[in-house]
Amino acid sequence: MERSTLLASAIIVLVVIILASYTFLLNNNNTIAVKATTTTSLYATGLLDYLGEKFQEKHPGVSIQFVAVGSGEALRRAASGDACFVLVHAPSLEIQYINQGVLEYHKIFAYNYFIIVGPSNDPAGVRQAANLTDVMKRIYRAGEEGKALFISRGDNSGTNVKELQLWKMAGLDPKGKQWYIEIGQGMGETLVMASEKNAYTLSDIGTYLKFKKDGRIPNLEILYSNDTALINIYSAYLVKTCSGDEREAAKEFIDFITSDEGQMLIANYGVDKYGQPLFYPASDKLSLLESTWSELAGQG
Amino acid sequence: MEPIQNIVLRSLTISGTATLLAALWSLPLAYLLASSRRFRPLVYFFEALVGIPTVLVGLLLYLLLSRNGPLGFLELLYTPQAIIIGEALLITPLITAVSYQVMLTGLSYYRELALTLGASDRQAALLVFRETLPSLISSVVMGFSRAVGELGVALIVGGNIKGYTRTMTTSIALATAMGEYEAAVKLGLVLTAIAVGVSLVVRLVRREWASE
Numbered sequence: 001m002e003r004s005t006l007l008a009s010a011i012i013v014l015v016v017i018i019l020a021s022y023t024f025l026l027n028n029n030n031t032i033a034v035k036a037t038t039t040t041s042l043y044a045t046g047l048l049d050y051l052g053e054k055f056q057e058k059h060p061g062v063s064i065q066f067v068a069v070g071s072g073e074a075l076r077r078a079a080s081g082d083a084c085f086v087l088v089h090a091p092s093l094e095i096q097y098i099n100q101g102v103l104e105y106h107k108i109f110a111y112n113y114f115i116i117v118g119p120s121n122d123p124a125g126v127r128q129a130a131n132l133t134d135v136m137k138r139i140y141r142a143g144e145e146g147k148a149l150f151i152s153r154g155d156n157s158g159t160n161v162k163e164l165q166l167w168k169m170a171g172l173d174p175k176g177k178q179w180y181i182e183i184g185q186g187m188g189e190t191l192v193m194a195s196e197k198n199a200y201t202l203s204d205i206g207t208y209l210k211f212k213k214d215g216r217i218p219n220l221e222i223l224y225s226n227d228t229a230l231i232n233i234y235s236a237y238l239v240k241t242c243s244g245d246e247r248e249a250a251k252e253f254i255d256f257i258t259s260d261e262g263q264m265l266i267a268n269y270g271v272d273k274y275g276q277p278l279f280y281p282a283s284d285k286l287s288l289l290e291s292t293w294s295e296l297a298g299q300g
Numbered sequence: 301m302e303p304i305q306n307i308v309l310r311s312l313t314i315s316g317t318a319t320l321l322a323a324l325w326s327l328p329l330a331y332l333l334a335s336s337r338r339f340r341p342l343v344y345f346f347e348a349l350v351g352i353p354t355v356l357v358g359l360l361l362y363l364l365l366s367r368n369g370p371l372g373f374l375e376l377l378y379t380p381q382a383i384i385i386g387e388a389l390l391i392t393p394l395i396t397a398v399s400y401q402v403m404l405t406g407l408s409y410y411r412e413l414a415l416t417l418g419a420s421d422r423q424a425a426l427l428v429f430r431e432t433l434p435s436l437i438s439s440v441v442m443g444f445s446r447a448v449g450e451l452g453v454a455l456i457v458g459g460n461i462k463g464y465t466r467t468m469t470t471s472i473a474l475a476t477a478m479g480e481y482e483a484a485v486k487l488g489l490v491l492t493a494i495a496v497g498v499s500l501v502v503r504l505v506r507r508e509w510a511s512e
Binding site for chain 2: 007010014017018033035040044046049052063065066067068077080081082186188189192210211214216241
């Protein structure tokens with residue numbers, strides 16, 4: 001082959017490939033794309049993609065684009081105007097952004113529970129704890145004695161914020177301790193690390209059930225649960241800077257997940273696979289959730 | 301999960317476009333650097349930036365493209381175009397630094413020769429470019445490999461949006477976060493196969509070229 005032919009044919013092939021794939025790449029043109037920043041736990045369990053698909057069946061002209069980051073980052077990005085709505089679970093952070101005038105149209109749409117998980121031999125004796133404060137004290141004491149490790153998300157996510165509140169509530173400060181490991185990663189990675197290192201951690205029940213069922217965290221067990229103090233509330237908000245069609249579509253999505261149909265979808269999600277729901281619909285006990293939310297928001 | 305072929309095709313398009321863009325300005329830049337001593341300090345600058353953390357590039361670009369940022373009005377954040385820009389910037393130092401070395405050798409070897417044989421400056425430049433082309437392509441392919449295998453830029457400015465900005469590396473990260481290691485390894489193998497495939501094709505083209 002001539003050099004010039006070789007070069008020319010290589011360039012032609014490249015151009016054709018790129019043009020062909022561009023039509024494919026930019027196929028979102030004729031729909032309204034609505035951007036949402038969300039907490040990782042909602043996304044990694046697959047719930048959001050599921051709700052997104054159901055929503056799109058009814059609104060084919062809208063595509064909901066989820067950007068899954070921790071609650072702290074989700075709110076931060078929303079405040080920079082980079083999302084039209086947010087789905088988060090950190091009341092004490094949410095209230096700050098409400099006060100700054102970033103968020104509006106607050107709807108609680110789901111809840112589940114945080115749990116304390118750890119190694120089955122439970123060296124800190126969390127199973128015998130009388131209450132939540134006692135749990136934290138026992139882990140702290142065992143940590144100091146060199147018998148236990150605690151893994152912290154350390155990423156300003158909703159779960160991390162909750163965990164820090166628990167330490168504060170117990171009057172303890174584990175920061176900087178040898179046995180207190182901050183890893184700055186998602187819930188799944190944190191659980192896997194806790195399982196590998198026989199450590200304790202705080203998890204949301206949804207992610208725990210998924211990883212447990214998939215056999216990723218064989219060494220971990222639920223050691224403490226409490227359905228009032230460890231409630232985990234998921235809220236949706238519209239971002240004030242978002243306007244136009246995008247805003248309308250975002251509002252429709254929030255209305256959809258809080259509607260009877262959306263709430264049913266949330267209640268049934270994962271039951272066939274995990275034997276119990278990963279999330280509970282908020283409509284069951286909305287007034288209780290709202291008062292708990294206000295209480296948690298005040299604990300910042 | 302999205303069909304794997306969509307993700308692969310999207311990744312190739314994004315990183316391929318980024319590489320072509322980067323080559324478009326990196327190769328002339330490398331020639332400029334190689335042919336004039338005045339710009340020599342810039343070379344060290346590019347060489348130093350070859351290993352710049354991808355997450356840093358992603359974060360800086362995020363701050364630029366964010367709605368409240370200086371380039372927010374372009375509304376490029378969380379689009380494939382944003383990833384393309386980020387990856388093109390990311391691999392510019394690599395392609396420039398490597399092509400610079402290639403052209404420096406080419407210049408000292410062919411340019412003198414061409415000029416003594418009575419060629420004009422422009423003809424000499426073309427000759428240098430022609431003779432060093434295989435090595436230049438290699439440097440561009442290195443750039444492509446870094447672009448297609450990077451995670452930081454794609455995750456931060458792309459947002460890993462299903463069906464839109466999800467690339468191979470962001471899907472691997474997501475599958476890992478979801479505990480779906482089988483899917484993650486599968487995608488990882490595809491990514492590796494592509495990297496190996498591309499370098500094989502380039503090797504073949506180079507051999508063909510050299511045999512002429």
